[in-house]
Amino acid sequence: MTTTGVFRYDTKYAAPTREQRERYMKGDYEEHFFGPDNQIMVIIYDEAVYLKDDIDGTRVLFTGHKDKEKVMDEVRRRIDEHANKEDGSRSFVSGREIQES
Structure with a gap:
C-alpha cells in the first residue's frame, strides 16, 4: 500500500528526505519542463511526482x-503566480529608474 500525501518544502535544501527518495523516487522517470526558461521541472516516477x-x-x-x-x-x-509577480514588480519603480530609462 502506498502512503499518499503532498510534501511541500520551502527551500531546495530541505527536500526530500532520504527515506522519501528511497521510497518514492526510484526506478524509471520522465522529466518535463515548464515556465520561463524551463525553470519549473516535473519528474514523474511510478510512486510519485516531484516538482x-x-x-x-x-x-x-x-x-x-x-x-x-x-x-x-x-x-x-x-x-500564473510568477507571471503576476513579474508584472507587479514592474509597476513599482523608483524615480531614479524612470529618469534613467
Whole structure:
C-alpha cells in the first residue's frame, strides 16, 4: 500500500528526505519542463511526482495516485503566480529608474 500525501518544502535544501527518495523516487522517470526558461521541472516516477521550482527554490513531492494528479494544477498555479509577480514588480519603480530609462 502506498502512503499518499503532498510534501511541500520551502527551500531546495530541505527536500526530500532520504527515506522519501528511497521510497518514492526510484526506478524509471520522465522529466518535463515548464515556465520561463524551463525553470519549473516535473519528474514523474511510478510512486510519485516531484516538482522543482527554481524560480523561488521551492519543492513539492506528490505521492499516491490521487495526489500525483494534482501536479499540473500546481504547475499552472505557479506559472500564473510568477507571471503576476513579474508584472507587479514592474509597476513599482523608483524615480531614479524612470529618469534613467
